[in-house]
Amino acid sequence: MISQTAEYxxxxxxxxxxxxxxxxxxxxxxxxxxxxxxxxxxxxxALAKHEVVFSKKGLHGxxxxxxxxxxxxxxxxxxAVDPIKHIKSCPLKLKTHxxxxxxxxxxxxxxxxxxxDLFRTSTVALILSEPTQSIPLRESITQVRA
Amino acid sequence: MISQTAEYxxxxxxxxxxxxxxxxxxxxxxxxxxxxxxxxxxxxxALAKHEVVFSKKGLHGxxxxxxxxxxxxxxxxxxAVDPIKHIKSCPLKLKTHxxxxxxxxxxxxxxxxxxxDLFRTSTVALILSEPTQSIPLRESITQVRA
DNA sequence: CATGCAAAGGATAAACATATCCTTTTATCT
DNA sequence: AGATAAAAGGATATGTTTATCCTTTGCATG
Numbered sequence: 001m002i003s004q005t006a007e008y009x010x011x012x013x014x015x016x017x018x019x020x021x022x023x024x025x026x027x028x029x030x031x032x033x034x035x036x037x038x039x040x041x042x043x044x045x046a047l048a049k050h051e052v053v054f055s056k057k058g059l060h061g062x063x064x065x066x067x068x069x070x071x072x073x074x075x076x077x078x079x080a081v082d083p084i085k086h087i088k089s090c091p092l093k094l095k096t097h098x099x100x101x102x103x104x105x106x107x108x109x110x111x112x113x114x115x116x117d118l119f120r121t122s123t124v125a126l127i128l129s130e131p132t133q134s135i136p137l138r139e140s141i142t143q144v145r146a
Numbered sequence: 147m148i149s150q151t152a153e154y155x156x157x158x159x160x161x162x163x164x165x166x167x168x169x170x171x172x173x174x175x176x177x178x179x180x181x182x183x184x185x186x187x188x189x190x191x192a193l194a195k196h197e198v199v200f201s202k203k204g205l206h207g208x209x210x211x212x213x214x215x216x217x218x219x220x221x222x223x224x225x226a227v228d229p230i231k232h233i234k235s236c237p238l239k240l241k242t243h244x245x246x247x248x249x250x251x252x253x254x255x256x257x258x259x260x261x262x263d264l265f266r267t268s269t270v271a272l273i274l275s276e277p278t279q280s281i282p283l284r285e286s287i288t289q290v291r292a
Numbered sequence: 293c294a295t296g297c298a299a300a301g302g303a304t305a306a307a308c309a310t311a312t313c314c315t316t317t318t319a320t321c322t
Numbered sequence: 323a324g325a326t327a328a329a330a331g332g333a334t335a336t337g338t339t340t341a342t343c344c345t346t347t348g349c350a351t352g
Contacts, residue, residue: 058349102280134248204319
């Protein structure tokens with residue numbers, strides 16, 4: 001339910017977080033994340049504008065995380081490229097509803113709230129710290145035993 | 147986070163549920179729900195194909211709910227027009243990940259699961275039974291006192 | 293300060309979602 | 323049977339998201 005663009009942004013940020021000091025070029029991130037390079041450049045632009053990443057031009061330039069992964073919720077990344085929008089008033093524009101949503105739109109909005117909460121409480125650091133069989137972006141060598 | 151089409155489908159079903167025996171024509175539903183009539187006809191077609199609604203052609207025809215609102219989760223409506231898709235295997239197609247999602251995609255998928263659960267446990271009857279200030283699709287006369 | 297590297301930004305294209313219109317099919321009522 | 327009502331379905335248009343390409347700007351180094 002998140003957009004392709006948001007998924008790309010998350011991958012890029014996770015990539016940068018693996019090596020918080022090294023500046024990664026668009027081309028490098030594209031290779032790691034398997035995101036189309038030229039599209040990724042737009043995504044990174046948006047992340048830079050929202051100060052999720054910091055960019056440096058020229059030789060040895062590239063992108064670096066602008067935030068400590070501990071303090072960087074996935075929500076911030078998503079909102080930078082494709083803001084989660086809540087239902088604030090009746091989509092039918094019924095005058096008597098206004099900001100008092102009916103049960104239908106309350107429910108739909110509840111689902112949006114839940115998503116937002118989950119992404120707000122999930123930091124980039126958390127994604128990297130909890131080990132599983134699969135390491136983000138990595139063709140790991142972990143082998144499942146039979 | 148649900149599509150416009152899914153929102154339209156939910157409105158249509160809620161409309162039908164208000165009067166489970168009366169066949170509503172596309173034009174009538176469009177008027178109540180404020181959904182573009184010709185687009186709505188496609189949406190209703192999909193709902194009919196998935197047996198969420200029953201359609202009857204000709205004079206006095208129209209659409210009727212095919213399910214008891216008590217047993218009709220919003221999820222069924224949504225899935226009829228715009229199926230919720232889970233992440234089942236690594237979007238990067240990393241061979242070593244396969245069906246073992248990394249933490250990132252586990253989280254993203256978790257958010258999808260949560261949404262699905264909410265919509266699975268919310269029936270159409272529930273939407274109509276819990277009264278609030280705003281009645282679905284209706285310009286109610288309830289007035290907020292100052 | 294000239295050269296090369298890399299991001300910034302603009303213009304365009306392709307794919308998909310949303311929306312409109314028109315014809316065909318099927319049912320109902322005289 | 324003929325007329326009418328309404329869904330089914332096809333063709334097309336508009337808008338948004340995703341993707342590609344090319345030029346410009348800014349930085350680092352020799």
